[in-house]
Amino acid sequence: MEPVPVLLAMTYRAMGDQFHDRLRQIGLEPLRPAHGYVFRFLAQRRATTVDIGAHLGVTKQAAAKIVAELDEWGYVLREPHPTDKRAQYVTLTTKGRDYLKFADVLWADLENEMAEAVGADTVATVKAGLTAYLQHVHGEDQPGLRPVW
Amino acid sequence: MEPVPVLLAMTYRAMGDQFHDRLRQIGLEPLRPAHGYVFRFLAQRRATTVDIGAHLGVTKQAAAKIVAELDEWGYVLREPHPTDKRAQYVTLTTKGRDYLKFADVLWADLENEMAEAVGADTVATVKAGLTAYLQHVHGEDQPGLRPVW
């Protein structure tokens, strides 16, 4: 059997491709994965561009480019930080939240189909296993998301 | 809990980072993941540059660049195809096979540590689950490896 990282990479690619296809089918603008991860992150907590960079696992400059795009396209906006005059909070617009909502439905679909194919208990074990491993390796602080290639 | 692809991406990144660190510790030349995947592929079957591109999920031109690098560094060599005068088989040199051997030991270590952290049965379920899913989605032909970002 293939070693774990190969399986992870292939599955990631396979699911991502399916997701992307369906986005297009619906006619939803197919943003890149990184954009989606930003939405998901912002839905959970207030964050600056630097926070986003750390979450994605890229430099703050790269994160700034992504944020600038999302801003331009109307998915996020930047508002002044209440106490720190240097900083800005990046927040989702309604358009951004809507996009995330649709994306979540799609992901749930894909996950359900995965459950049909390999068993719901297996999917649950996979998710719990990976989560536990990440917890074990990284403790509190979340690891980067960007795959190294 | 995070959706599946996020977990996949984070775990992939986390394992990859650890692997890379250890490669450096041993003093083994830290090639990129793509190179390792090429070794692994060539160890299983005879392949041309086009085959490699398909396996990685990149164009043949991109694959050609990688093969050229590996050739230059002494990990692979290109030999004429027995029947097709256009084609060349890319094959591992001893150096390439040795590298793969060391890498496999490292991966096994990481997998064992994962098993200690989350349970051997869980790791087995994860591997079987992902393998089954890939089989379900792609059937016979293997999916691309390169993560879309």
Added chain:
DNA sequence: GAATATGGTCAACCAGGTTGTCTACTAGGA
């Protein structure tokens, strides 16, 4: 034998990162 498809190479280009630098601001001591 002609038309079409495929492996490999070359060249131009591009996307999406990185490093380095700068300014404005913050925070933590002497």
Added chain:
DNA sequence: TCCTAGTAGACAACCTGGTTGACCATATTC
């Protein structure tokens, strides 16, 4: 209170690793 070290964000230059497109030589199909 002032001085110093650190941080958020922006700008510019650059680099890596991919893509597209064109081409030749050879294979394959009819």
